[in-house]
Amino acid sequence: MNFAPQDFVLIAPQLILTVLGFLIILIGLIFPRLYRETLAAIVLIGLAAAIFVALQNWGASSIVFNGMLAVDKFSAGFQCIFIIGAALTVLLSLNELEGQYLLYSEYFAIVVFATVGMMLMAAGSHLLTIFLGLETLSISLYILAGFRRTHELALESSFKYFLLGAFASGFLLYGIALVYGATGSANLQHIAQAIRDGNLLSNHLLTAGLVLLFIGFGFKIALVPFHMWAPDVYQGAPTPVAAFMATGSKAAGFAALLRVVIATGMLADVRWQDALWVLAVLTMTIGNVIALRQENIKRMLAYSSIAHAGYILVGVIAANERGYSSVLFYLLSYTFMNVGAFGVVSMLSDKSNETLRISDYRGLAQRRPLVALAMAVFMFSLAGIPPSAGFVGKFYVFGAAVQAGYIWLVVLGVLNSLISLYYYLGVVVNMYMHDPVDQPAQPVPLPTVGLALAIAVFAILDLGIFPARWIEAFQDLAASLK
Numbered sequence: 001m002n003f004a005p006q007d008f009v010l011i012a013p014q015l016i017l018t019v020l021g022f023l024i025i026l027i028g029l030i031f032p033r034l035y036r037e038t039l040a041a042i043v044l045i046g047l048a049a050a051i052f053v054a055l056q057n058w059g060a061s062s063i064v065f066n067g068m069l070a071v072d073k074f075s076a077g078f079q080c081i082f083i084i085g086a087a088l089t090v091l092l093s094l095n096e097l098e099g100q101y102l103l104y105s106e107y108f109a110i111v112v113f114a115t116v117g118m119m120l121m122a123a124g125s126h127l128l129t130i131f132l133g134l135e136t137l138s139i140s141l142y143i144l145a146g147f148r149r150t151h152e153l154a155l156e157s158s159f160k161y162f163l164l165g166a167f168a169s170g171f172l173l174y175g176i177a178l179v180y181g182a183t184g185s186a187n188l189q190h191i192a193q194a195i196r197d198g199n200l201l202s203n204h205l206l207t208a209g210l211v212l213l214f215i216g217f218g219f220k221i222a223l224v225p226f227h228m229w230a231p232d233v234y235q236g237a238p239t240p241v242a243a244f245m246a247t248g249s250k251a252a253g254f255a256a257l258l259r260v261v262i263a264t265g266m267l268a269d270v271r272w273q274d275a276l277w278v279l280a281v282l283t284m285t286i287g288n289v290i291a292l293r294q295e296n297i298k299r300m301l302a303y304s305s306i307a308h309a310g311y312i313l314v315g316v317i318a319a320n321e322r323g324y325s326s327v328l329f330y331l332l333s334y335t336f337m338n339v340g341a342f343g344v345v346s347m348l349s350d351k352s353n354e355t356l357r358i359s360d361y362r363g364l365a366q367r368r369p370l371v372a373l374a375m376a377v378f379m380f381s382l383a384g385i386p387p388s389a390g391f392v393g394k395f396y397v398f399g400a401a402v403q404a405g406y407i408w409l410v411v412l413g414v415l416n417s418l419i420s421l422y423y424y425l426g427v428v429v430n431m432y433m434h435d436p437v438d439q440p441a442q443p444v445p446l447p448t449v450g451l452a453l454a455i456a457v458f459a460i461l462d463l464g465i466f467p468a469r470w471i472e473a474f475q476d477l478a479a480s481l482k
Contacts, residue, residue, distance in 0.1 A: 007064040010057060010071040013050040013079055014119050020046035021112040028105020036104040040090050040448070043108045047087050047115075054079040063125055067187045070125040070259075077477040078122035078255045081332050085248040086115045088339045091452035092240040092346045107147060111244065114140035118248050122255035127176045127186040127213075130256045134172065134220065137252060138165050141245055145237040157236025164219065164229045172216025178209030188263035201269050210266055217260075220253035223313065224283040227306045234302035235356075239349065242298060243342035246305045247335040254312060254327060267319040276317045277409055284310030284416040291423050296356050300423060301341055304382060307420060308334055314406070314413055315397040323400035324478035329471060330397055333389035333463050337381040340456030344375045347449045358427055363436030372431045374453045381460045383424040384417050389463035396471065 008015065024043060027034065054076045062071045089111060093104075117140060120133025142165065146158025180186050182205040183194035200206050218226040234242040266272045287307030294300035312334075315327040348355040348364075348371065355361070365372040381388035394417060398410045463470055 006062075010060060010062055010064050011069060011123075013054040013057070013083075014116055014123075016046060016050045016053060017112050017116045017119070020050075021109045021116070024105050024109040024112065028109075034105075036094060037448075039104050039108055040094055043090050043112065044087055046112070047083050047090075051080055051083045054083070063189070067189065068126045068129045069120075069123045071123065073477045074255075074258075075119070075123035077328060077474070078251060079119050081251050081328075081335055082115050082118040082122070082248050084332075085244060085251070085335045085339060086111055088335075088343070088452045088456065089240050089244040089248075091448045092243060092339070092343050093238075094448040095346050095349065107144070110140045110143055114144070114244070115248065118252035118255075121252040122259075124256060124259065125188050127179065127188070127191075127260075130259070131169075131172060131176060133252070134216070134256070135169060137249065138169065138220075141165075141241075141249065144241040144244070145233055147241065148238055151236070153236035154238070155236075157233040161229055161233045168216050168219035168226070171212045171219075175209045175212025175214075175216060178205055178212065180209075182206035182209060188259060192263045192265070195264060201265065206264075210260075210264060210272075213260060214257075217253050217257045218279075221250055221257070221309050221313075222306050223279060223309050224286045224306065227283070227287070227309075230306060231299045231302040234305075235296060235298045239298070239342050239346040242301075243339045243346075246301065246338050246342070250305065250309060250312075251331045251335065254316070254331060258316065258324060258327065261316060261319070262324075267317065273317065276313065277406065280310045280313040280317060280409065281412050282310075283307065283313065284413060288416050288419045288423075291420070294423070295358055297345060297358050297361075297427070298342075298356055300358065301338065304420070304423075305338065307416065308338075308382075310416070311394060311397055311413060314401050314409060317406060317409070318397075318400035318404040320400060320404055321475060321478050322396070322403060325471060325474040326393070326396035326400050328474040328477055329463075329467070330393035332470075333381070333393045333460065336456045336459040336463070337378050337388075337390055340374065340378040340453055340460070341382065343449055343453050343456065344371060344378065347371060347453065358430060361427060361430045362434040364431040367436060371453070374457050375431060376428050377457050377460055379424040379427050381464070383421050385421075387461070387464045389460045389467075392464050392467040396467075 024039065057071055058073060058076050060071045064071055090108065093107065114137050117133045117136030120136065121130050124130035124133055142158055142162045145161050146154050148154035176186055179191065182200060182203050183191045185191055185194065195201055215226060222230045234246065237245065261267060284307045287303045287310060291300050291303035291307065294303060312327055312330050315323040315330065345355060381390035384390045384394045398413055401410050
């Protein structure tokens, strides 16, 4: 196989982060007592360099490495989302609780390698590239979930995630084999051509392969009924890791799913339309209904993330340019509001106390008014209340579905949004409408976590109040997929 030098230039963001990951490990070995803030600064500089190079490739439209990777606006946009999520995760990790057990050089390196896996999934124009990206991401997350080695729930979450993730990877790989058998290729462009030329969309072998592929992606996205791992893993994993899994992993899964859906044209088949329609409704309904009963805020956010996967799937089902661009906008908005919510949990935790029960937030507005205000913004955005990014995201997703004729799907989506108001606003009510039961020791203010929260709040308001320029950019991204 012959690779042009230009190929390496076009995948510079992935190369930068790969070198950064190994560099962080070497620095940790050579300078074991280096301050964690110094390591974090190095990582953030590397992430900034990667996002800068990704933006330089914005206008590129190439298939490199003999059809294995696509360099286009779609992959560049998702790379930016992944890097933003990784940067916010790094900032959240510099708190008191994580400082007791995190081996920061190894931890930061694994976060960077997980980001590289996400990038490969978003840029994959070959099913094996997508699989390798998925495995790079998954193995990194298995380790990150159990990084709190002395904590029983962390070990349980890591082991559970590994077992279920291994099954999901098996489904995905078997699905790739069946798709290859039906079309004679694992390259997405060749698959699309074979399906058009042979009218293979109703082929049973191809259908079975696509079903297995969808199961693999559904696990990563946490769609019902492949969601069972999410609440336990989010609860046991370190809070910054849970935020990273809930955002970057979901975005990577949807990026790969969109490439496969568009390449195969599967949504032109009414059977797939009906199946995904039901799946979206089940996902948002089960996620919201079970979230109503949660007392642990990390489990509540886990079920919330399941429900949001259902909302995002509505944009995929719409199967039009507006739907695909709304998925991108929603995922960017979701990254900020979900990382922000987990960031508040992280900020309020200290060496002896992790504020996980929703009742722990009683009277927070009296004790920490700015933190309570930030949490209220995140809850309002997750609930879809204007003028937040969450409202605009749902508006565009549902608008795309209406344009495609899925009126009842939108009606059920709006009803689910109303259900979610109960548990999101329940957190706000606890913060503002109740007096604190006791006065726990206040954690030392953490500038890095506070910075992450401030960035998230600003982004949510900017995306919510001035969405037009973002939507225009994302429509350009979605158009590059065709």
